[in-house]
Amino acid sequence: MRTIYLAGPEVFLPDAAEVLAEKRRLARQYGFEVTGPGSDEKDAPSGVASAHDIYIRNQVAMDAAEFCLANITPFRSISADVGTVYEIGYMVAKGRKVWAYSNDHRPYADRVWSDWHKSEGQAEKQGKDGKAIESHGMKDNLMIDAGIALGGGQVLAPEAPVADIDRDMTSFIKALDLMSKL
Amino acid sequence: MRTIYLAGPEVFLPDAAEVLAEKRRLARQYGFEVTGPGSDEKDAPSGVASAHDIYIRNQVAMDAAEFCLANITPFRSISADVGTVYEIGYMVAKGRKVWAYSNDHRPYADRVWSDWHKSEGQAEKQGKDGKAIESHGMKDNLMIDAGIALGGGQVLAPEAPVADIDRDMTSFIKALDLMSKL
Numbered sequence: 008m009r010t011i012y013l014a015g016p017e018v019f020l021p022d023a024a025e026v027l028a029e030k031r032r033l034a035r036q037y038g039f040e041v042t043g044p045g046s047d048e049k050d051a052p053s054g055v056a057s058a059h060d061i062y063i064r065n066q067v068a069m070d071a072a073e074f075c076l077a078n079i080t081p082f083r084s085i086s087a088d089v090g091t092v093y094e095i096g097y098m099v100a101k102g103r104k105v106w107a108y109s110n111d112h113r114p115y116a117d118r119v120w121s122d123w124h125k126s127e128g129q130a131e132k133q134g135k136d137g138k139a140i141e142s143h144g145m146k147d148n149l150m151i152d153a154g155i156a157l158g159g160g161q162v163l164a165p166e167a168p169v170a171d172i173d174r175d176m177t178s179f180i181k182a183l184d185l186m187s188k189l
Numbered sequence: 190m191r192t193i194y195l196a197g198p199e200v201f202l203p204d205a206a207e208v209l210a211e212k213r214r215l216a217r218q219y220g221f222e223v224t225g226p227g228s229d230e231k232d233a234p235s236g237v238a239s240a241h242d243i244y245i246r247n248q249v250a251m252d253a254a255e256f257c258l259a260n261i262t263p264f265r266s267i268s269a270d271v272g273t274v275y276e277i278g279y280m281v282a283k284g285r286k287v288w289a290y291s292n293d294h295r296p297y298a299d300r301v302w303s304d305w306h307k308s309e310g311q312a313e314k315q316g317k318d319g320k321a322i323e324s325h326g327m328k329d330n331l332m333i334d335a336g337i338a339l340g341g342g343q344v345l346a347p348e349a350p351v352a353d354i355d356r357d358m359t360s361f362i363k364a365l366d367l368m369s370k371l
Contacts (some may be wrong), residue, residue: 062335084266096278153244
């Protein structure tokens with residue numbers, strides 16, 4: 008059985024249970040056994056012990072998976088959810104087959120410009136915070152995109168804006184289809 | 190020689206060269222040989238080939254290091270720089286000794302509340318985006334904090350706001366001091 012770890016910030020959605028169930032159903036349809044964050048984490052008790060429990064559960068699930076498909080759609084920022092990014096780095100280091108998708112069609116550099124509103128006199132590669140903007144045509148920070156690509160994976164994204172950026176399944180399904188043929 | 194990978198978003202600062210040189214000087218003072226992102230990346234050519242070159246250089250540097258000290262101060266968001274987070278996940282997976290520090294004194298949940306302005310009628314564990322807010326008293330997403338802690342590392346932070354959040358070295362030095370005794 009081919010096991011896939013589904014990484015992403017859906018666990019934080021108010022309808023996390025429904026969205027995660029649909030993602031799992033689709034992944035199974037493409038021949039994968041599914042591991043990854045459950046739908047109960049947003050209701051987990053506060054505190055360190057609970058956080059460590061969740062971490063250990065996720066790490067066990069990652070270690071058991073041959074594949075990882077990560078949702079790097081921006082989360083509360085211009086970049087992916089950092090929990091998801093941690094998992095991408097972890098899985099690349101473990102030599103797993105890691106792919107990702109973003110439901111934001113824009114490259115990172117365009118996103119910083121659009122969301123941050125260029126000020127007069129700013130250099131082209133500098134944000135409003137005075138810090139440089141990576142401009143490699145990638146979907147997010149180059150460590151994510153390049154780490155995935157150099158490991159043989161792909162980062163997919165739509166060509167145009169999607170209606171529901173948190174729940175659109177088009178790129179997710181496209182990735183599952185391609186990964187099912189690996 | 191004990192080699193340390195210094196991860197962080199300083200490479201994007203306008204004075205990256207000076208800040209990185211100072212961090213390297215301090216790490217050497219605590220007995221470490223230093224690897225990690227250079228100060229030339231913000232001036233790197235655009236495009237995929239350049240991004241892959243930088244990635245490979247960073248991965249070689251990570252693989253050569255026994256220790257990792259990551260700056261997880263929020264970057265253009267309420268969370269750490271995603272490139273840095275990728276490296277934390279990577280180094281934890283490789284079994285390295287990973288520590289981190291944030292120059293933001295607030296736990297993640299407080300930061301989301303402060304920076305996102307609670308709206309009337311919102312549930313206590315929900316952001317203005319309707320998504321759940323992790324509330325475990327951690328500095329950032331639990332995958333980062335718990336991954337480091339369960340690997341034997343620590344996440345340090347100041348007790349009160351610092352004057353220059355992008356350049357303050359207090360927690361960095363404290364971490365180096367503790368790590369030099371490992």
